[in-house]
Amino acid sequence: MDFNVLVLGSGAxxxxxxxHCSAQIITICGSRILVDCGESTQNQLRxxxxxxxxxxxxxxxxxxxxxxxxLPGLLSTMHLCGRTEPLTVYAPVGAKAAIELLFEVSATKVxxxxxxxxxxxxxxxxxxxxxxxxxxxxxxxxxxxxxxxxFREDPPLLNLRPKMRDQYEMTNDDCIRVKNGEDLVLxxxxxxxxxxxxxxxxxxxxxxxxxxxxxxxxxIPILSGVDLLCLxxxxxxxxxxxxxxxxxxxxxxxxxxxxxxxVRQLLLTHFSARYREIEPLMGEALAVFPDTLCAADGxxxxxxxxxx
Ligand SMILES: [Zn+2]
Ligand SMILES: [Zn+2]
Numbered sequence: 001m002d003f004n005v006l007v008l009g010s011g012a013x014x015x016x017x018x019x020h021c022s023a024q025i026i027t028i029c030g031s032r033i034l035v036d037c038g039e040s041t042q043n044q045l046r047x048x049x050x051x052x053x054x055x056x057x058x059x060x061x062x063x064x065x066x067x068x069x070x071l072p073g074l075l076s077t078m079h080l081c082g083r084t085e086p087l088t089v090y091a092p093v094g095a096k097a098a099i100e101l102l103f104e105v106s107a108t109k110v111x112x113x114x115x116x117x118x119x120x121x122x123x124x125x126x127x128x129x130x131x132x133x134x135x136x137x138x139x140x141x142x143x144x145x146x147x148x149x150x151f152r153e154d155p156p157l158l159n160l161r162p163k164m165r166d167q168y169e170m171t172n173d174d175c176i177r178v179k180n181g182e183d184l185v186l187x188x189x190x191x192x193x194x195x196x197x198x199x200x201x202x203x204x205x206x207x208x209x210x211x212x213x214x215x216x217x218x219x220i221p222i223l224s225g226v227d228l229l230c231l232x233x234x235x236x237x238x239x240x241x242x243x244x245x246x247x248x249x250x251x252x253x254x255x256x257x258x259x260x261x262x263v264r265q266l267l268l269t270h271f272s273a274r275y276r277e278i279e280p281l282m283g284e285a286l287a288v289f290p291d292t293l294c295a296a297d298g299x300x301x302x303x304x305x306x307x308x
Contacts, residue, residue, distance in 0.1 A: 001132075002027050003153065003205050003303040005230065005267070008044035009036075010295040012212075012234045012248075012270045013066050020044055020297055021066040022211055022270060024230075025055075028151055029132030034058045035149060035209055041070035042077050048298055052078050053085060057128065059135065060091035061211055062146035068095070072102045079110040086113035090127060090137070092145045093118045119147050124222045138222050140213035142247045148213070150222060153204035155181060164197045202305040208263075211270050214247040215257065223261035228303050230295070231257060232270035236281045239272075251281035255288035264306075269295040 004027050011019030021038020025045075032054045034041070045052060052074070061067050071089070078087065089095065096116035103109070119127060119137050128135040136150040158179045165175060168184060178184055184192040208223050211232040223229055234248035243250045249257070251268055258266040266289050271278050278294050285292045293301065 004300050006300045007295045009038050010269045010297055012272050014273050016273050025050055036061055036067040037070040038066045039069045042074045053083055058089045059149050062144050063094055076108050083112045088115045090117045090119055093120055141216040142212045148210040150208045152206040155204045158198035158201055161199055200307050205303045215253045220261045226263045228265050229258055229263040230267040233268035234270050234272050237284055251285040255285035258289045266292045267295055
């Protein structure tokens, strides 16, 4: 099953010809999810042949314009294009009132069910459960209330190795527990580790999106072992003071966070419009974390399977 990230916008603050404001389409377990919706996201969706109506869920990290100002236009266009399917928007507190006010003063109505779920959590919390995956929101450290999102596939059911059931005289309940990843405890208290009983299988994959944030080591536990970590990387080291003042990351700090969290791959995004070329940022990150990519608008990043 595909699990990938299509970057629609990899720029910070102001759009440029080559980098639009933050937005991504996540494809996971057959679902299409929009994460952030900066200005011109609807044009980017068209540019990269993404069907508006296939999006059932939107997650907004925070209400800075470069992550949010594209939302009212997109919601309106969905209506004008005849949407009838419900849409759910997860966003920080304030988003619903802002959209309602805009709709009121512009006499905008939508003919589909628009559900706002306002996020208000102070620790990692599962906010969305879907077919085959779940989404956890967690607070980031930024100049306004901001959340990161962790998309994680549900663990697949394991297959028993041949003859194990008979060898250990396993009951049906034993089999269910072992297939769900538990060890087997025999009547005499002996523990048979799960990997002795089950065949190797693919591990559930995960993707984390953190944009925008300053350096915060308290993120390490939630990001630990993530397959693909997308981190903002607004500045290079020459602007490290500015990065701290504005609650953003440098590429090197992003890479440090990725290394400390032991993630599989790092995807940098949210580059300041001052950079025409991002090789210097890439270089600073690679020196700390070798498996680093720099996001480009219109590029899709796959999250491949790995075996247990
Ligand atoms: Zn931003
Ligand atoms: Zn921001």
